Amino acid sequence: MNVIVVNKRNIIVISTLIISLFLASGLSKQQAVQQLVIHGTLNNHYNPIKVDDSYSKEVFNLYLKRLDPSKRFLTKEDVVALSIFKYSIDDNIERNHFKFFNHTQKIYTKRLKYIKKNISSYFDTPLDFSLDEFLESDSDKRDYLSSLDELKDYWKKSIKYQILSQYISLKEAAVSDNTLITATFDAELEKKSREKVKKEFNDTFTRLSEESIDDHRNYYFDTLINVFDTHTNYFPPEKKADFDINISGKLEGIGAVLREEDGFIKVVRIVPGSASWKQGELKAEDLILKVAQGNKESVDLVGARVREAVKLIRGKKGSEVRLTVKHVTGEIKEIPIIRDIVTIEETYTKFSVIHDDRYDKRFGYIYIPKFYRDFKNSSGKNTTDDVRNALNELRLQQVDGILLDLRNNEGGALVDAVNTAGLFIKEGPVVQIKGLSPAQNVLKDRDRSLLYDGPLVILINNYSASASEILAAALQDFRRAVIVGSNSFGKGTVQTFIDLDRMNPAKTAFFNPLGSIKLTIQKFYRINGGSTQNKGVIPDITLPDASSHLDVGERHLDYALPFDTISPTTFTPWSRAPLNTEHLASLSQQRLSESEPFQNLIKHIHFIQERFDDTLLSLHIDTAISKKISTSSESKAYSDSIKEFDFLSINIPHQKRLNDAQKESYKQWSETIKKDLYIMESCSILNDVFQTYALVTKE
Template sequence: MKIISVRYVFIFVGLLLLTSYSPTSTREISKEQLLMRLVRQNLESRHYLENNIDDAFSKKVFKEYLEGFDYRKQFLTAEDVAELSTFEIKIDDEIKAETFQLFDLSMQIRTKRWAEAKQYYQEILASPFDFSTDETYETDIKKIGFAKNEAELKERWRKYLKFEVLKRVYNTLEAEDKKDKKENAKTFAQIEEEARKAVLKIMNDWFLRMEKEDIAAKRATYINAITACYDPHTTYYAPRAKENFDMDFSGKYEGIGARLMTKEDGTVKISEVMPGGPAWRQGILKAEDVILKVAQGDGEPVEVTNMLLDEVVKLIKGKKGTEVRLTIKKLDGSLSVVPIIRDVVLIEETYAKSVILENGDKKKIGYINLPGFYADFSNSGGRNCGEDIKNEIAKLKKEKVDGIILDLRSNGGGSLTEVIQMTGLFIEKGPIVQVKGRRGKPNVGEDEDPQIHYDGPLAVMVNSMSASASEILAGAIQDYKRGIIIGSKSTYGKGTVQNMLDLDRYLPVSLDNIKPLGALALTVQKFYRINGTTNQLTGVIPDIILPDIYSAYEEEIGEKKEDFPLEADQIEPLKYNIWTKNENKIAKAKANSQKRVSKDNVFQLISENAQRIKQQNKTSQVSLNLDKFREMQKKYVEEAKKYKVINEYESGITITPLKADFERDNIDSTTKARIDNWYKSIKKDIHLNEAINVVKDLM
């Protein structure tokens, strides 16, 4: 396998550029000025997009900063916004002058409004709420403007706090109704008071944490309003925030094995469950789940909404063998408490693995699961996914499988070198991907090895969370017509390449006293399919689209939901030879799959449930009347009962371990338990079951 003409081997943020920086002036310069200078110079000279830092750009930055500064519109009044607006077309001048007058003014206003907001919530929560009145609360922040004055701002706080108390009152009432014994039941007054006290504690804790936030983190918010106007993946990380970049709950391989991020509304969501970690083995926690509370074993749960990310991490991290309980909200709106025993995150489990599957006949389908496009560049003898997939294919061929499924669902990407090598295993030779910077011709990642390691029926599974390298492989397989792509309506739609610049590496020894400056993730390239199109925004559209939960959130998941994504464009296509063996088979497989899915009750329920959730999410106004709120929640619960069969589904898939893996999979009871859990998830996977049928149609 030979790979040529690829200068950058990562398609995720992670490559450190070892460059140096010499100040253009010997005058005294502050840390903040130097930071702004480095950010601006890199944006102007190295970012893929040639953006003019002018008044038009300034307006974009101002809007972005204002939205991030007071996302829920609970602090600023229209008068404050008017005062800040004097800088709306001056930010470009500030960037060039390396000044922070807008930022300083916003901090002054914040201090004043912060003190007033503390008085609001303490006063409001001191008295019981009347839940018999007929009023509503708007949960969609985009539908409201900034408060006209302090009175309207206080009223907004009242409704927000009433809603938070109402949710807790409702949950307690539902729990009380399920109790067998009623003699010790709490009175409504007790329930309401406890709910108010709980919300008061949350607010006190949150304000205290926010007050402790250092100025560097606040300044990073301002700088990121600037970087965000280039594209959503160009981001400045303050020194402390850099430690949380791609933060996983497990610390250094010890914890629960997941990654998280803070959403704009203050909630904390799972961005990735690390394959092989305790959360992955447990099987309930999924990407996009929102964490509401964290408890240590059977201790009192701590609400984490609006909590600093590193504080949430501290609550979740812990010693191996200890239990943490996460209260989570799933994509379908359901709530559950997920107990997880912390453990060492075993790297072995993040690697590719395979089994043989059958679903009703004697056709043997090889199933390869690839969690990520990994590569160990620090160790010449380390593992890489391209070589591992080649080995898995060899093992499956030895077992004489009739077809292969490569599962890239929720695979967020990784090494560009590996995806080129891996795609080359399935074709004779030819180009795999084009990579282009802001200037010059595209570089081509090409497989020049004529050997085909597997030439049989092939299906590649993707979903809306399959990104970057996953999209390159799926796109190439589709362009060559080498196999069939199965999955969500589209993949994530990320077609850009980032480099991570350690800003400290730009500084000479004479400026060591200014360190640390943090890091800048900078978008420097876009990648294109061999047919000249891009995966940017549109993603890869599968040949066969199966109903799934992600269709309920198609406008909220993916690159297209971002404010300033790079545009989708095209370049010249390359010459490549179509795989002729699948000319008629792919169309036949698509038609057969459509017939099966249309007649399958569970698939229909999945589709219905996604539409139900989509419609439910459009209702942004919530009644603050307890009776009406309970009635609405009862309606949602009743509607959800119809779809319980989705979680109860069993495919009937027969799983046969590979002979070559028997010793590895049974090395100890812990490993065997992990493999057994994997098998259980396979048997409940309706999408995988259909993929087996599709591969058989390709034979």
């Protein structure tokens, strides 16, 4: 096989000759996009790879995984038939044709029609829920099905499970909250369940059949470069406007970040202050199974693309959308949400004073949901100024320590991560950045002033990423702060967008718009030389995490760049109060072992883990109802165990300066603080750090 040799340059270089050849040779727009996407990535990616047989194998496997993540369309025979292209996709690219894509599309379309034709009649006959049948829901635990008969059998069991779940939900709705449902058969509810699932089945196949060949070719283009690394993607023109599918900001919607995963629409993050956040029931990692507008019938989202899901979920302010979701516990629930406009105030830094009666201490609490900055307005709001103002206010309150909360902070403006770190140190390096060139760029805090020099704890979790990891890692390396929580996400890379239309406007205007590529161009490194990539920031003190069983983090993503190291840079560790983090961790673990709230959490985590691992689903009515009752009972018991900590009181020192919207936002935020286990334990850790500072002061 021929190899496309990598040309390692750190600038956008697509020769005029290549573009001219597009026009001169009469190539199609799709062929132009394929060449530009590949060459643009090869010439600019941080870690370019050879487009050869090994590359072909990776593209082959990833594209089939994306096309049929649940292994419910393609058979083993189909995969074998397509395997003739497994090592020749590089040749397809060099010769600028789409043989692999075209053959895959043909087989996929054929299977869609086959399933639609052969399964539709299954809804016409009442089902028997007394049979001992099972469905393996985890596609990683089963191979592609061997024959069309096995494929039909899988679909029948899958549909039966959906009807059974719907049937149980209807039975639950027919009884009062405190009444347990029974397995007594109700023919009318069974018929209603079949009719509802049949409609969802037909809707799903209608949407799948309406996807154009260009839609699928765009997924293919994306796969061609996604094997370079997990954050390198192709964006067709319409997708660029919906980057990250963030239904928030100035959009009228619910305020949730979504993505496609294994054939489902998964909630990645709930935007603070959004309609979903205020409603409170939709959570990160939930799977959105259905969506309905007000009182209208639900539309099935299983197998739907994110773009289609977003169109259904978005809507005018004040209108209702009903989402049927599957929580990580396995519980399926319908959640009504009134759409709203997310105001920017809701995502700004907040701060308060927490009085802890256990130690008679006052701790400053600063919550940073993201690192924001208006680059078009030099006098606009930014994270650094807001944290500086918070620290000045908290110093006036004479707090005994500061808790900096970076949980769920997915990053943002790098300059603010660096400048915010500088508020807690006199001066020095904060992060190293390396691109294709051997040179290492060190970003430093050059302001010798020190705004706060007291006890400091930083709280992180699995969703703390990018810029928030830079801040936490820097202050950990300086030994300036104690890092508490769970392992951070591990995104230590920098991406940029390249507009394909702008590569050579004079020559590509004929094809415009061509879309964009987002590709990784640099990597972050800690000041100690280690990367935050993949590995993330490991806390000094680990706390139990309800999402620990989930595959959250860069290390779980396909084609994530590896952890590596470079030379450390010179810095002077914090010396005012040396922190014995091992001793602090020991004190924390002792408290956790005696804490009823944390023991309840650990018990709940074990239950969730068991449910998560139980992927073999029973289609027997008795077993299904028993499991449903058990799940509902455990979820309610844990929910009821969450109480406010009466030894914590919250004071908003700047309350009088807040407007009405801010006051309401702060009110809801304050109520969550008093129930937050992690804040409660972080206050205890802050008290331990305070004792260390007090001891040094005495000496």
